[in-house]
Amino acid sequence: MAVxxxxxxxxxGFATTTDQTPENPFGQDWGRLTAAYVGTRTFRERVLHDTSGEGTTGVDDRYAAAYFEDVAAEIMGAGMFGLHDHADDPDWRGWWGEEPPFHCPVFVLTHIPRESIEFANGTAFHFLDATPEEALASATDAAGGGDVRIGGGPTTIRPFLAAGLVDRLHVAIAPILLGRGIxxxxxxxxLEAGYTVTSETAESGTIHLTFAR
Amino acid sequence: MAVxxxxxxxxxGFATTTDQTPENPFGQDWGRLTAAYVGTRTFRERVLHDTSGEGTTGVDDRYAAAYFEDVAAEIMGAGMFGLHDHADDPDWRGWWGEEPPFHCPVFVLTHIPRESIEFANGTAFHFLDATPEEALASATDAAGGGDVRIGGGPTTIRPFLAAGLVDRLHVAIAPILLGRGIxxxxxxxxLEAGYTVTSETAESGTIHLTFAR
Incomplete structure (x- = not known):
């Protein structure tokens, strides 16, 4: 089990873009930041349910496949779930429609918890007002021996990193300068103390950087 | 000829450390930031005049050798020359002693120009109150067809990058987080528009990133 x-x-260094609008909830920059990942065959199959076999199959796809392996619970911030923009909407079910690409329990950190939401594909959102350590304990229980992912955004992730709770950090660095975001x-x-840091460059120009214990 | x-x-993303003191003019962080470069055989030979043959000979050394190739003039900021800490010392000759590792004309940007300083090894410091374009014109003349390097620090370099004056940007990214600096x-x-961006990882873990036209 790894976190x-x-x-x-x-x-x-920008992990979250800040040019979101209600009409374009991910912002203009998001597409460029995630282009190499979204272009992989694995992403197309796993997230877009595209079984045509299209998409890249090189280094980016190897990391995309690893992304989905062994994750049995996820933790995310309220912003990633969209709660900041939908605080007054008790029926908000997240950005992902009726097929959220998690297929596991997801713990959403929020100071205003609400009722859990369950989907037919195995995704369930639970809402917690908790410290990183408490949230991780809940997610670890739910994962039943599988990995726990701290999904994002960066403001949520940093306290887990600073507290030494993360076993493996993989960052895909797009070869672009955004100049804005978080x-x-x-x-x-x-942070590098206690980790082995490695990196390799994909065909797309994306640098895959890994901090591993 | 390239800039x-x-x-x-x-x-x-920190290129300049900010923990300098008069006793330790490069600061504590500087050694970690430059460790892979300083460890190369080329650096030991070219800067330390160490002919023992020691030092690394892999990817870092290939970039270190390229660092010294074809540069026939350099531009640097007043801070890199040490003028900020020695503004009242008319005899200040820079950090590098009597063997500055430049071996070419160096144009130091300052609002308070002073007399040029020449060294026996071919290094000469000239002091200019000039725009990036003006400084580059002077350096290009002095380079006589060779390359011009914008040496640093980052505050000096950014306007040259922003103005589209740089043909090749090579950044050696140390796998460490400093959390402070410039x-x-x-x-x-x-910035990536108009450049081809490539990268490779050295044996030391350093990521060599290149923006080239």
Whole structure:
């Protein structure tokens, strides 16, 4: 069982874009940040349910396949679930429609918990007002020996990293400069201590960086 | 003839450390930021005049050798020359002693120019109060067909990058998080447009990133 983080960031370290609007909830920059990942065959199969066999099959796809392996519970921030923009909507069920691509229990950190939401595909959202350690205990129980992913955004992930709770951090660095957004690395001086840090460059130009214990 | 930048940065983008003191003018973090470069055989030979043959000979050394190739003039900021800490010392000759590792004309940007300083090994420091374009014109003349390097620090380099004056940017990214210092990438959104961006990882874990026209 491992606690994992997988994120897409830009060369200048932005993991979350900040140009979202209600009409374009992911913002303009998001597509560029995630283009290599979204272009993989694995993403097309697993998230878009595209069985045509199209999509890239190189280094990016190897990481995309690893992304989905062994994750049995996930933790995310209220922002990633969309609660900040839908705080007054008790019927909000997240961005992902009726087929959320998680297929496991997802613990959403929020100061205003609400009723759990369950989907036919195995995804269930539970809402917790909890510290990182408490949330991780709940997710670890739910994972039953599988991995727990801290999904995002960066503001949610940083306290888990700073507290030494993450076993493996994989960051896909897109070869672009966004110049705006929310940075992953703030306040994490010396994080590399206790990890082995490796990296490799994919055909797309994406740099896959891994901190592993 | 090309206009080049070569820099060492951390994963979180810091190119200049800010923990300098008069006793330790490069700061504690500087050694970690430049460890892979300083460890190369080329650096030991070219900068330390160490002819023992020791030092690394892999990917880092290939970039270190390229660092010294074809540069016939350099531009740097007043801070890199040490003027900020020695503004009142008319005899200040830079950090590098009597063997500055440049072996070419160096144009130091400052609002308070002073007399040129020449060294026996071919290094000469000239002091200019000039725009990036003006400084580059002077350096290009002095380079006589060779390359011009914009040496640093990042605050000096950014306007040259933003103005589209740089043909090749090589950044050696150390696999560490400093959490403090001066960032290279600030205000450079979209810089990748017009460049081919490539990267490779050295045996040391350093990621060598290149923006080339």
């Amino acid at each position: 994992r983080v997988d994120l897409n960031i830009s060369l200048d 940075r992953l690395w703030d306040g994490l001086r010396g | 080049r930048v070569d820099l060492n940065i951390s994963l979180d 960032r290279l990438w600030d205000g450079l959104r979209g």
